[in-house]
Amino acid sequence: MNSTADFVSWFRSVAAYINTFRGKTFVLGFSGEMVADEKFISFIHDINLLASLGVRLVLVHGAQPQIQQRLNDSNPDNPSTNGISITDAPTLHCIKEAVGRTHFEIEALLSMGLPNSPMANADIHVASGNFITACPTGIIEGIDFMYSGKVRRVNTNAIESRLDHGGVVLISPLGHSPTGEIFSLTLENIATEVAIALNAEKLVFMLDTPLISPIETENRNQLPRELTVTQGRQLLQNIQNRPAYLTDKIHKIIACAIKACEGKVSRTHLINRHTDGAILKELFTHYGIGCMISSETLxxxxxxxxxxxxxxxxxxxxxxxxxxxxxxxxxxxxxxxxxxxxxxxxxxxxxxxxxxxxxxxxxxxxxxxxxxxxxxxxxxxxxxxxxxxxxxxxxxxxxxxxxxxxxxxxxxxxxxxxxxxxxxxxxxxxxxxxxxxxxxxxxxxx
CATH class of the missing domain: 3.40.630.30 (Gcn5-related N-acetyltransferase (GNAT))
Known part of the structure; x- marks a missing residue:
């Protein structure tokens, strides 16, 4: 901004978003790669800003590189099938250690209150708990995935209680069963099911996404800026003419976004995590910088x-x-x-x-x-x-x-x-x- 007039114009433009988002629930999913990035602290600052504006935040983190490093130190052989890891007891032990360490690192960053920084005088209360009831993935095509699981139920009352008291809820990629077992889950599965269960206003995935197509043009090698549920479904079904940007990872995320929107989540956003301030630019500007998927269902x-x-x-x-x-x-x-x-x-x-x-x-x-x-x-x-x-x-x-x-x-x-x-x-x-x-x-x- 080159002048006070520019600042005033910008502030007026974002005021409507601030008023709209106050009191709304956002579920944010981000990977272990993002946590390990030195720029992660900037994302934490943005989280603090959103919380200070009255947005109710649920954070779901991944820990894949941290888990892989822990496995490499003890058990380098961690097979997978169809993108789902087969989690035996020794592997689950490593996962719990890596996830626990990552969780506390994030919690520590959210708890900072450094002077002369965006976290100055921050008073974020991080809430964690057994919010996720899980069940085993089971046996698929004769393969037992053991302690790899999926979300069975979300304890919405417990999460809502923490949010009502001003907390930021932090959820790790683990779930517990009624029988006392622990299962390894994916952040995409958790974030999607939590967003649906809470009737969240937005579900946001911070990803290594390709560049977004310019507003005025469409490029088959770049993720569209907007997709309806119908368009997203057609995109996933178009296997023979699959665009270059639709990697297996993006395919999975779009499928989750479609499910979330069909589950009454108003909007799902896919944002490139490498852009500084990406989540603020996506949420508080008219055109954003990511891909937004919305529902048009009856x-x-x-x-x-x-x-x-x-x-x-x-x-x-x-x-x-x-x-x-x-x-x-x-x-x-x-x-x-x-x-x-x-x-x-x-x-x-x-x-x-x-x-x-x-x-x-x-x-x-x-x-x-x-x-x-x-x-x-x-x-x-x-x-x-x-x-x-x-x-x-x-x-x-x-x-x-x-x-x-x-x-x-x-x-x-x-x-x-x-x-x-x-x-x-x-x-x-x-x-x-x-x-x-x-x-x-x-x-x-x-």
């Missing part, structure tokens, strides 16, 4: 009709192939379509469920509950179940049962209890498939 839960048959088949066929759902052909689905409800998201069928009554016993069966993989863990299954329960109760039924091979814990968490096959309606017992060995669960309707 959701409807409605009765299925005959025109939905093709979409429902596309939704359930992969689950049928995995043995999760019982196979249904098109003819049967057309006959039973009136028993189905569907979850429509911007014209796309992303979920379905069916209700089969047994009037004599005043019992109903919940069947064919399915959610599209891209829309899971966003509450859609809960809404489908609630709607089915309400309809079953409205029909005068007293109980609802389900047969499942894979989702036992989910149904238990939603009030179902395991029962013996003899408690099922007689006609259902006669049709039971002993080869599938499904477990039966029942719930009393309110």
């Amino acid at each position: 959701e409807t839960l409605r009765n299925a009709n005959i025109e939905d048959v093709g979409s429902i088949l596309q939704l359930i066929e992969p689950l049928e192939a995995e043995g999760i759902l019982v196979r249904r052909n098109r003819e049967l689905l057309e006959i039973e379509i009136e028993r189905f409800i569907v979850f429509e998201h911007d014209g796309l069928i992303i979920g379905c469920a069916a209700l089969y009554p047994f009037p004599q016993e005043k019992i109903c069966e919940l069947a064919c509950l399915a959610i599209h993989p891209s829309y899971r863990n966003q509450g859609h299954g809960n809404r489908l179940l609630k709607t089915i329960e309400e309809r079953a109760a409205a029909q005068g039924n007293l109980k609802l049962f389900v047969l499942t091979t894979h989702a036992t814990h989910w149904f238990i968490e939603h009030g179902f209890s395991e029962i013996s096959l003899s408690e099922l309606p007689k006609s259902k017992q006669d049709l039971y498939n002993y080869k599938r060995r499904s477990k039966a669960f029942m719930k009393t309707l309110q």
Whole structure:
């Protein structure tokens, strides 16, 4: 700025952003490479500035180079498959050490209050805790990923409490299971799920992104400045004509951004971490310097009709192939379509469920509950179940049962209890498939 007039003009331009962002929740994800960079302290200063402006901040850090260094010191062989590390017990021990050290280094930097610096008189309270409940990645194509995991649940109440008291929440890439196990997670998975769970205004990823295309032109070798969810989905699906900037890393991040936006996060920003003050330039200028992904989605839960048959088949066929759902052909689905409800998201069928009554016993069966993989863990299954329960109760039924091979814990968490096959309606017992060995669960309707 060359003059006072320039400063006044600039300050007026950012005042609207300051007012808009005050009290809003931002989730920021940044890598271990960024933490190790000597310029990381400048990012910490920017975090302090955002906090002082009343932005509610949740920071999710990575620690990949720190973990790799620790593994090199003790166990250089750390295999991975499809980009997911296989975490055995010795590896997990190294991960916990590296992540813990990185966490405390970040916390120490956030706690600084050096005079004559942007941190002067800073009073940031860093809050940490067991905010993330994790579950194992499991066995994929015969490979056991052991202690590599994914987010199962976010303790939103605990995080909100810390934010309400003015704290900056810092989350590390580890999660705990209800059985006391610890799992190694990715920062992208955590940041995305936390942003969705908190209904965050923004999800921000600080990345080694390529240059952003100029506003007035489009360059296939550079990341676009803006993407809608629909455009982002089309970009990821265009495998044969993949642009140069769409590396595996950027592909993964855009997929996370799409999921976040579809989970009601207003905006997701991808920002090049190497630019000084990048997050401030992206958030407080009209055009920004990163790539912004936004949602344009509408959701409807409605009765299925005959025109939905093709979409429902596309939704359930992969689950049928995995043995999760019982196979249904098109003819049967057309006959039973009136028993189905569907979850429509911007014209796309992303979920379905069916209700089969047994009037004599005043019992109903919940069947064919399915959610599209891209829309899971966003509450859609809960809404489908609630709607089915309400309809079953409205029909005068007293109980609802389900047969499942894979989702036992989910149904238990939603009030179902395991029962013996003899408690099922007689006609259902006669049709039971002993080869599938499904477990039966029942719930009393309110």
